[in-house]
Amino acid sequence: MSSKHILSVAPMMERTDRHCRYFLRLLSPNSWLYTEMITASALVDGRRLHLLKFHPDEHPVALQLGGSEPEKLSRAALLGAVAGYDEINLNVGCPSERVQSGCFGAALMSEPEKVADCVSAMIEAVEIPITVKTRLGIDDLDSYEFLHRFVGSISDAGCRTVVIHARKAILSGLSPKKNRQVPPLDYERVHRLKSDFSSLEIILNGGLDSEEKAVMQLDFVDGVMLGRQAYQNPCLLGELDSKLFGCTSMLTREHAFRCFLPYIREELNRGTPLKVMTRHLLGLYAGRPGGRAWRRFLGELPGGEEGFAALQRFDPPSV
Ligand SMILES: Cc1cc2nc3c(=O)[nH]c(=O)nc-3n(C[C@H](O)[C@H](O)[C@H](O)COP(=O)(O)O)c2cc1C
Numbered sequence: 001m002s003s004k005h006i007l008s009v010a011p012m013m014e015r016t017d018r019h020c021r022y023f024l025r026l027l028s029p030n031s032w033l034y035t036e037m038i039t040a041s042a043l044v045d046g047r048r049l050h051l052l053k054f055h056p057d058e059h060p061v062a063l064q065l066g067g068s069e070p071e072k073l074s075r076a077a078l079l080g081a082v083a084g085y086d087e088i089n090l091n092v093g094c095p096s097e098r099v100q101s102g103c104f105g106a107a108l109m110s111e112p113e114k115v116a117d118c119v120s121a122m123i124e125a126v127e128i129p130i131t132v133k134t135r136l137g138i139d140d141l142d143s144y145e146f147l148h149r150f151v152g153s154i155s156d157a158g159c160r161t162v163v164i165h166a167r168k169a170i171l172s173g174l175s176p177k178k179n180r181q182v183p184p185l186d187y188e189r190v191h192r193l194k195s196d197f198s199s200l201e202i203i204l205n206g207g208l209d210s211e212e213k214a215v216m217q218l219d220f221v222d223g224v225m226l227g228r229q230a231y232q233n234p235c236l237l238g239e240l241d242s243k244l245f246g247c248t249s250m251l252t253r254e255h256a257f258r259c260f261l262p263y264i265r266e267e268l269n270r271g272t273p274l275k276v277m278t279r280h281l282l283g284l285y286a287g288r289p290g291g292r293a294w295r296r297f298l299g300e301l302p303g304g305e306e307g308f309a310a311l312q313r314f315d316p317p318s319v
Contacts, residue, residue, distance in 0.1 A: 003222035004060070005161060005203050007214075007244055008032040009237065010227030011064040011089070011133070019272075020280040021058045022263055024230065026256045027238035030245045033061045037091045039102070040067030040076035052083040055263075062087035064133070066094065068104040068114060070121035081126040087161075088122060090115070092134040095169040095179045106169040109138045112150045116157035123158045131161040133205070136189055137168040144189060151197060161201040163225055164190045180206075180228075191220040211240050218244075233286040253284050254316050261312065274307045290317030 009016060009024055011034035016024075021033045035054075042048045043065075054061055063080040065088060067073045077088045092115055094105035108115050115132070122130045132154050137146055151162055167183040174182060185207045194202040205225035208214045214224045230237040235253060242250045251259065264277050278298050285291035297314060301307045 003201050003203075005032050005163075005201060005223035005225075006030075006218070007237075007240060008163070008203060008205075008223060008225040009034060009230045010205055010225050011035060011037055011062075011091070012227055012231060013037055015231050015280075017276075018054045018058070019263075019267070019277040020231070021061065022055050023256070023260050023277075023280050024234055024237060025057055026251060026259050027234050028241040029247065030241050031237060032087075033058055034089060035061070035063050037064045037066045037094060037105075038076075039104075040065050040069065040072040041102075043076040043079050044072050049079065049083075052080060052085075054084075056084075060086040062089045062131070064089040064091055066091045066099060066102070066104050068102070068108055068111075068118065070117045073118050074121040074125035077122040077130065078125045081128050085128065087129045087131055088126065089131045089133055089163070090118060090122070092132055093165050093169065094176065095138075095171055095174070096176045106135055106138050107171060109134060109150060109169075110141060112153040115150075116153045119154050119157040119159050129161060130159060131163065132159050133163040133165070135165050135167065135169045136186060139168075139171055142168045144192065147189065147193065148196060151193060151200070155197060155200055159200075161203065162197075163203040163205055164193065166190050166204055166206040187217065187220075194221050209236075211236065211243060214240055215243065231280075232283045234283055235286070253288070257281065257284060257316050264308065264311070268304070268308055274301065274303050274311075278307075278311070285317060288317065293317075 009031055013036045016036050038051050063085040065073060065076050080088050091105055092108045099105035119130055166185045166187050169179050170183060190204045201222045203223040203225050204217050204221045208224055208226050209229045217224050238250050278301060282295055282298055285294045301310060
């Protein structure tokens with residue numbers, strides 16, 4: 001099966017906003033990008049449609065929604081489709097308390113029928129694919145049989161692509177950050193799922209922090225999704241993109257920085273604060289000579305025109 005999602009960048013709140021995605025796209029022409037989670041309520045009740053804004057260069061880009069009411073999710077999915085997104089992804093993996101109190105995110109795993117209802121309502125509403133991002137399980141609902149039933153039920157509802165963060169979520173007593181570190185990763189469970197659901201596109205996520213680890217997983221699943229590493233070291237994403245798609249024209253770090261400047265200029269003209277964009281550049285020289293000076297330079301950058309002029313004058317390390 002040839003996968004559309006061989007390489008993806010994970011949805012990350014306060015990270016993968018539209019500025020970040022534009023920048024990552026410069027380094028990675030072929031990956032699928034995901035928005036931060038946006039709640040269906042923010043779009044449908046709050047009419048906060050500005051949250052849907054994205055740049056045409058971001059394609060392919062998926063909107064991630066949070067929610068648990070089929071009707072509201074289907075209306076939010078329609079808003080996303082009309083805005084031009086390539087896919088709508090339902091978050092069934094976030095363990096934060098705020099999300100649990102709205103009873104969605106990872107907590108929804110305990111209600112597979114409800115998730116299936118949400119998926120079918122969204123599929124009814126739009127023509128673009130509806131996908132689900134989830135975990136191996138939650139709390140003591142952590143057997144392989146539970147996961148198998150869960151995936152079977154969303155598959156029966158019509159979902160064809162499932163992203164699995166390869167660890168379970170612990171819903172009480174563990175912060176979202178710890179929930180990305182403490183529960184152990186179990187890639188084999190995701191491989192087993194792929195062999196049991198061979199017609200589904202199964203994407204593996206969690207702990208992929210090197211090119212080798214990511215490439216190795218593609219022997220077992222249809223695609224890999226990188227979160228923290230793609231953000232903290234965006235050039236790893238670029239290298240992986242070149243390796244997987246055979247593209248030799250990966251931008252150098254310096255060139256990617258230069259290509260981002262016209263975008264920053266345009267956004268400044270629209271009133272976007274400079275730091276909102278430059279904060280996503282902090283990892284550009286991760287692990288490279290000059291990385292510390294680069295971060296210091298960005299940290300001390302003044303706002304507005306003065307900061308932009310300093311950016312234009314800056315000679316970034318050429319590695
Ligand atoms: C700062 C941060 C914010 C996140 N926000 C979301 C989110 O909005 N939706 C979601 O499904 N997962 C979210 N995640 C989880 C990631 O998508 C991913 O599943 C997790 O980080 C594991 O992948 P990694 O080890 O490659 O980082 C977030 C992770 C981080 C670090």
